[in-house]
Amino acid sequence: MQLKITLSAPEPIQLPFEHNHILQAVIYKWIDHIGFRGYLHDHGFLFKKRHFKLFVFSRLMGKVSLREDKKGIIFYPPLRMVIASPVERIINELAAGIMKRPEIYMNGQNAIVETVETVSTVVSDRSIIVRAISPITVYSRLELSGRPYTYYYSPFESRFEVLVRNNLFKKYILVFARPPEDPSFHVEPIYVHKEDQKIVRFRGTIIKGWLGTYRLTGDPRLLELALSAGLGSKNSQGFGCVVPTRMSERNKTGGPLS
Template identity: 40%
Template sequence: MRVCIEFSPSGPVAVPAQYNHAVQGAIYRCLSPDFRSELHDLGFGTSGRRFKLFTFSRLIGEFRRQGPLMIFRGPVRLWVSSPVSRFITELVNGLISAGRISLLGQELPVSSVEVRERPELGAEAVVRTLSPITVYSTLLTPDGRKKTYYYSPFEEEFAELLEANLKRKAGALLGDGATGGVDVSPVGRPREVYCTFKGTVIRGWVGRFVMRGDPRLIEIGYEAGLGAKNSAGFGMVEVVDGD
């Protein structure tokens, strides 16, 4: 499921271009204290890497650049998605109860909250990014230092790591690994973007992609996000026509 939240601020809203951490914090504050701590500290999964299993879009609305800031005027929308029903329920209840969120010291009144069920997805889906997809490995340099390498959609490892990531998410969500596979390929030329999250520069890609394979993995990618760092606002997609 996913939630479309619309805010109607009374005046302009100024945010830095790298606002993901602030939005993530606003989402967490909508959750009950117990669930917030459980999600933040533990996440989902039985062994190995654990996942938060939610993702969110970039802020959507009319804005202009003013130095390092983005100045939004008028309605602002945010999409949040998760395959975990409790997360969606707590988020919606928190938004309705508070009636607003605080974003970098600015109060944004909530004008509408709309919950949308996942569409029927088969063995193929063309999607468009609502936030950048990032795929990376942590490598060791010859002198023993750790180095993060970000893959492009035109490298084989991009699709391989996306598939492995989706299988691990399936295990965390369903308690078993998916037996099928999935391939995620770019449609056209995705655009490279750089984002900063908590001081770390992250390389990602925006554009259209086609997912082919196990419908269960495609559904998890749609709801939990594609690639890494989903709970930091990466990897959210929406289904579009393939034309």
């Protein structure tokens, strides 16, 4: 399930370039049950030695401009964001919290939730086209000359699809308590350019990811999970949120489904 949220504010909202953690904090505060909020924040869902939070969120969307001092971004209301999760309780807790506490504070500035729309992530076909509304990131820890470093893959490298698939399988096992019966899953970049690569700082850590439009092919349950849990890694830090889109055959650009 996805939640499409519209925010209003009395004044434009000014945020630093590094603001994913601010949006993440707002989402955690919206989770209504304090105990569940703490459990999700501190632990999440364990797969072997890795913890998954099983929610994903988009970038803050709307009209934007750079601050005059070029030290941040100005967002002009109304603003939109998408939060998604395959875990029904997370969606219910978020919806309850938003209803009780629609006013939020971002970087010391207040905004209010105007509308919340629930969007089904049910998929009936074996192929869908999606648009990334937060960057998709997958990576490997490597070593060069005895020094460790993180290598982030682009959608044009074969390892990108392998890592996205493996990550999605882990989420599937967590959600359904079994591996997928049909393990076929493919990610094809169909409208992705170098400008779609985004370099984001999250609490000081540099993370590279990719926006763009992609074709997902495979078992419909895997495609549904991609929409509700996100693609790739670091979903709960604001990476890998995708929405269905229609494609123009003429110019290969996509627009979000209404």
